[in-house]
Amino acid sequence: MSTFNHLLRNSTLSFTTSVVTKSVNAAAFILIARASGAHLAGIFSLGTTYLVIFMAAGWGLDELMIRQVARDRSTSAQYFGAFLGLRLLVACAAYGLMYLVVGRAMHYAPTTSAPILVLGLSMIPDSLGNVGQALLNAHERFDVPLIAGVSSSLVKLGVGFGAVAFGSGLTGIAWAWVAGSSLGAAILLVFAARLARPFQPRCWLERAFWFENLGLALPFLTIGFLVTIEYQMDVIILSAVRDETEVGWYGAVTTIIFALTLIPQGYRAAVYPLMARYRQSEPSKLAHLYEQSIFYLGALALPMATGLALLSRSVIFLLYKPGFSGAILPLQIVSWFLVFNYLNPPNSRMMLVHDRQKTLSIFLAASMVVNIVLNLLLDPTLGVVGASLARVYSALVFFVINDIFVSRCIQPHNVLRSLAKPILATVLMATAVWMVKDANLWLAILVGVVVYAGALLLLRGITAEERRWLAGIRRARAKINRG
Numbered sequence: 001m002s003t004f005n006h007l008l009r010n011s012t013l014s015f016t017t018s019v020v021t022k023s024v025n026a027a028a029f030i031l032i033a034r035a036s037g038a039h040l041a042g043i044f045s046l047g048t049t050y051l052v053i054f055m056a057a058g059w060g061l062d063e064l065m066i067r068q069v070a071r072d073r074s075t076s077a078q079y080f081g082a083f084l085g086l087r088l089l090v091a092c093a094a095y096g097l098m099y100l101v102v103g104r105a106m107h108y109a110p111t112t113s114a115p116i117l118v119l120g121l122s123m124i125p126d127s128l129g130n131v132g133q134a135l136l137n138a139h140e141r142f143d144v145p146l147i148a149g150v151s152s153s154l155v156k157l158g159v160g161f162g163a164v165a166f167g168s169g170l171t172g173i174a175w176a177w178v179a180g181s182s183l184g185a186a187i188l189l190v191f192a193a194r195l196a197r198p199f200q201p202r203c204w205l206e207r208a209f210w211f212e213n214l215g216l217a218l219p220f221l222t223i224g225f226l227v228t229i230e231y232q233m234d235v236i237i238l239s240a241v242r243d244e245t246e247v248g249w250y251g252a253v254t255t256i257i258f259a260l261t262l263i264p265q266g267y268r269a270a271v272y273p274l275m276a277r278y279r280q281s282e283p284s285k286l287a288h289l290y291e292q293s294i295f296y297l298g299a300l301a302l303p304m305a306t307g308l309a310l311l312s313r314s315v316i317f318l319l320y321k322p323g324f325s326g327a328i329l330p331l332q333i334v335s336w337f338l339v340f341n342y343l344n345p346p347n348s349r350m351m352l353v354h355d356r357q358k359t360l361s362i363f364l365a366a367s368m369v370v371n372i373v374l375n376l377l378l379d380p381t382l383g384v385v386g387a388s389l390a391r392v393y394s395a396l397v398f399f400v401i402n403d404i405f406v407s408r409c410i411q412p413h414n415v416l417r418s419l420a421k422p423i424l425a426t427v428l429m430a431t432a433v434w435m436v437k438d439a440n441l442w443l444a445i446l447v448g449v450v451v452y453a454g455a456l457l458l459l460r461g462i463t464a465e466e467r468r469w470l471a472g473i474r475r476a477r478a479k480i481n482r483g
Contacts, residue, residue, distance in 0.1 A: 060224030
């Protein structure tokens, strides 16, 4: 199997898993927003934000585990046993801290704090499930997380819709999250344990193991924490200086944006173990894979961000009620965050596989500081618009410093040269979409897709390998039709 097909298969499985698991959050938010309005939707958004923040303490360990096990799969049992024990301790401590912050320090009303604290219980099974998924990803077993994600999502949505129908409200939805997370974690751990034989549950007590890995783990933990804080603190600051309604507007925007970021997340999960393996054995393939990744992700992000900015009003009114008109301008602003979000994974993964995680953590810290400072300065007066501007500018800062470092110290490249053809195709697409944007949303989307794809083909932005792959799909489809 060629690198392109191998990466496409794994990316598709990983992307589908991300879509399934993350779309349940979007579906629940939209359900609450349409049924109960921006205020209760804001509380749900705030709850998921706290859940993500307090789980951040252990997420960096997943990246370390994937890299180390992908390099040497014989260490599977040792890392699996050690990290299970550690993640359980960290999750319990994190929930205790979350209880103190949400239940005591922030002085939320009981109708706000109660469902948030129930939702927070799901961090314990989620943390254990993440260890299983990290091991499976390191072995490039992306099928099992998809099974677990589908099962978990069905429980969350099924029980959640039942809670809304029977009047249990946000607390009922929160308990649905705990049940779904528990089922997903059980599936992941059962399959991961088969790859980690003989299971070594006491590995987390071995001092030699932790002495060897402590120095490696700290930068990864720092990276995971910084990424989470940067992506979530805008909601916390907005909730402190404005009200739940504006949090609901911002949640409407981030629900759309984060749904679209599932593509680079899926690609990132698929490409990371492959990059780690190439770094050890085939450096020339690593350089080619990096250049391909920049092109693929940029070619997706540019038309997506442009189209969303042009069609933001229609998108908001399609998904939400007119009471969410306050989300239109923020969506136009935050749509440009997608460009930097899509282009960041190739650079970040290159740094991790070249053991530059300490440098990456410094870049993330700089971006986080920019984000928090801008939110503190802009949110009190501009509200959700200020949070949107802070989100885009901090993403720009991180991309620029990260890209400069990689191009000068690891892999020389020019991102503008790599994306010249997608940029030109996007300009042509934007012109066409602008002409029909007020007629019909679906017509505008169709025109945009056709014009962009046609322009990219005419500009020869699709490589020979990808054209052969597309031709193979057409031949297979023709064979099925003949049969």
